[in-house]
Amino acid sequence: xxxxxxxxPAPRELVQSKAQWTHxxxxxxxxxxxxxxxxxxxxxxxxxALLRLAHGKCAFCEGTLGSQGYLQIEHYxxxxxxxxxxxxxxxxxxxxxxxxxxxxxQDHRNLLLKSDDEDPEPYFWINPDNGxxxxxxxxxxxxxxxALTTIQLCKLQRGQLCEKRHRMAMHVGHWLNRASxxxxxxxxxxxxxxxxxxxxxxxxxxxxxxVLELRGAGKLAQExxxxxxxxxxV
Ligand SMILES: [Zn+2]
Numbered sequence: 182x183x184x185x186x187x188x189x190p191a192p193r194e195l196v197q198s199k200a201q202w203t204h205x206x207x208x209x210x211x212x213x214x215x216x217x218x219x220x221x222x223x224x225x226x227x228x229x230a231l232l233r234l235a236h237g238k239c240a241f242c243e244g245t246l247g248s249q250g251y252l253q254i255e256h257y258x259x260x261x262x263x264x265x266x267x268x269x270x271x272x273x274x275x276x277x278x279x280x281x282x283x284x285x286x287q288d289h290r291n292l293l294l295k296s297d298d299e300d301p302e303p304y305f306w307i308n309p310d311n312g313x314x315x316x317x318x319x320x321x322x323x324x325x326x327x328a329l330t331t332i333q334l335c336k337l338q339r340g341q342l343c344e345k346r347h348r349m350a351m352h353v354g355h356w357l358n359r360a361s362x363x364x365x366x367x368x369x370x371x372x373x374x375x376x377x378x379x380x381x382x383x384x385x386x387x388x389x390x391x392v393l394e395l396r397g398a399g400k401l402a403q404e405x406x407x408x409x410x411x412x413x414x415v
Contacts, residue, residue, distance in 0.1 A: 182243065182305070182331065183386045185235040187297040188412045191270035192230045198223070199268045210264050218260055218267060228252050231275040233413055236381040239277040240296050241335040242342055243385050246277060253281040257295055261286045271297070280335040292330040304328040307391045312347025314338060349385040353378065353392040375401075381409045 195202075202223050208214040219227070232252055238245055246252040255276035260267040274297070276284075284293070294301045305328060306317045314337050316328035332338055356378065360371055367375060378389055379401070386409060393402040 182241055182294065182296055182301040182337070183390070184300040184302065184406075184410060185240050185274075185296045186410050187234065187271065189230060189233060192226050194223075194226045195230075195268060195270060202268045203265060206260065206267050207264055210261070219254075223268075224254065227254050227273060228275075231273060235275050235296070236409065238275070238382070238384060239280055240274040241276055241280040241331075242337060243387065244277050244342070244345070245382070245384055246275060251277060253278055255281045255284070257293065259284075259286040259288065262288045276335075279339065280337075284334045287334060289330055289334060292327050293334055294327055294331045301331070302387060302390065304331070305387060305391075307346060307350060307388055309350060309395075310347075312343040312345070312350060312388070314343070314346070346385050346388040349388040350392045353389050354396065357392070357396050357398060379405045379408055381411075 191199075202219060205214070205216075205220075206218050209216055209218065231254060232246060234240070235243075240255070253276050255274040256267060257272050257274060258266045266272040274295075294304060304317055304320065304324060306315045307313070308315060314332055316325040316332075320328060356371070356374055360367060360375070363371060377383060383389070386405060390402040390405055393399065393405070
């Protein structure tokens with residue numbers, strides 16, 4: 182999980198229909214109407230915009246979201262906890278089914294990290310042996326509680342995910358070993374691989390930056406953040 186600044190404005194259709202869509206959901210919540218929280222058309226508008234927010238990835242686990250079918254609309258404050266925020270643009274994040282499904286409708290009382298408002302990176306430590314996520318040892322009790330809540334709510338410790346983070350961390354370590362003998366003059370495959378690692382759409386930025394920082398390549402980690410957080414063309 183890394184910072185995903187909300188550079189994109191709310192989609193035009195959301196601005197135009199927010200009151201109507203919110204009213205419809207309110208009617209469903211109190212049992213006056215039946216139906217899903219949003220119409221297919223509304224979901225499609227939101228998904229299109231959200232898919233671009235984290236460069237086509239889940240804002241929590243950083244896994245690539247496939248076709249629109251795999252992208253789910255995550256409500257930071259659950260739509261049953263505060264229905265009035267259901268169509269609030271800043272309350273919406275792109276998530277994969279496992280992360281969104283694990284969180285469900287729980288009221289986390291703002292303990293869940295919110296990647297468009299704050300930088301989640303300092304909250305986490307990646308175990309180099311297995312890719313498991315832990316609260317960063319430098320955190321105070323409040324910080325630890327937020328890191329743990331985020332890990333538990335979105336099940337960021339699921340086995341497959343740890344394996345993928347681990348594999349990415351190993352890959353970066355391997356790249357650094359090979360690059361260290363070339364000095365500043367990266368050529369051929371090494372240059373191509375670096376370009377891929379620093380591409381915003383590449384998965385598991387937390388793992389990539391974690392290894393770069395640990396191995397004294399903080400400048401590359403910083404370059405990666407700048408590329409990822411640069412404004413997206415509207
Ligand atoms: Zn996810």
